[in-house]
Amino acid sequence: MILIPAIDLKDGHCVRLKQGDMDQSTTFGEDPAAMALKWVEQGARRLHLVDLNGAFAGKPQNYAAIKSILKAVGDDIPVQLGGGIRDLDTIERYIDGGLRYVIIGTAAVKNPGFLKDACTAFGGHIIVGLDAKDGKVATDGWSKLTRHEVVDLARKFEDWGVESIIYTDIGRDGMLSGINVEATVRLAQALTIPVIASGGLSNMDDIDQLCAVELEGVEGVICGRAIYSGDLDFALAQRRADELNG
């Protein structure tokens, strides 16, 4: 299983939000490229970027920071990015700029036609991020809860050629209360594409639990607050995951 460090970008800085609230942010770094390189040096095999301003504005907002990260990381490891990706031109610009995967979140739910076009035009580069609470999908930076069942939507998306699904349990993100392993595995088992776990990774127990279900299709886990607060040693955790499932 791969551990994927998250770099959340707000106003050009690396921050963490508490439960998706833009007003409850903690700054962890002023230099996004340096942060990216730090994780690469610690053995990260993929990076997860979030354009927080972009997610709220509905269009890219941290382009300079993202470009500096892509330039620093180069071809060393793949980078995925979400936040404010709502049209094909934006996807093309990012992929031409060296991004491997774009993550489509809200737009996938509210504008499925766009997702379908994106899969056709950029097959192999599209990941869908589904945020959910009690099995129902949330949109718009978690501010709206829809009536869509996560499993039903995800199945439709996999038929369209989406590469993988990032599943975030929003009751837990940013609260260090442990990842919702059961809900993640349930989704992975229902799908024939891999799922990346997200939301509330807090300690080595979570890594052990996720590795135990890796082959149900849990490809990786996004590491947020825990690796910044020091609750989880990233390099140690990735080594442990490799030992468990080498």
Added chain:
Amino acid sequence: MNKVVNTVAVVDYGMGNLRSVAQAVIHAALDTGVNVVITSSPQQVLDADRVVLPGQGAMPDCMRELRESGLLASVLDAAAKKPLFGVCVGMQMLLDHSAEGNTPGLGLIPGEVLKFELAGQIQPDGSRYKVPQMGWNQVFQKNLGRHPVWGEVPDASWFYFVHSFYAHPSDARHSVGEADYGGRFAAAIARDNIFATQFHPEKSAMQGLALYRNFLHWNP
């Protein structure tokens, strides 16, 4: 009494990613009338018309569990006479021997299971090779005597892999699909009524389901 319903058994010896495999096989079996059972009963495996052998984790553990579960004889019976689909370590066990823990396999397909030795090597895109290989990779079907289980699946389709070890059949004819990861390796192997993949069809979206569906219709 004639059996009316065709049955495929997914073998549960305690080491498979059973649910995902079973979900995919059930999905593939929709509208085919094939009955899918997940079973740890040797009798049910003996009674089944087709058998799927999953496997995850380390090969020494899988071999031990297969023996201790009492299912080994029924799996060997299937391998001798009915369509058998091995997945991941369920494929690796079919060979003579694995370098993982120096473990003897079932010897159903001649050859070795070797570890990726890719330290320090660079991929075409400039990144370092990582072991395990984890992610989507293209599988190139052998054109000569193309295996019927590929069916309508296009050549060079993408499938999902998670593995550190790979099959090296000693007879090249037993390799029916290959992928590149620091060199060509056998991503799918077959002999007579046995077909097996290193990749996970149950995590490979439409093409993966197509393989399971083709397997359900395969009459070697």
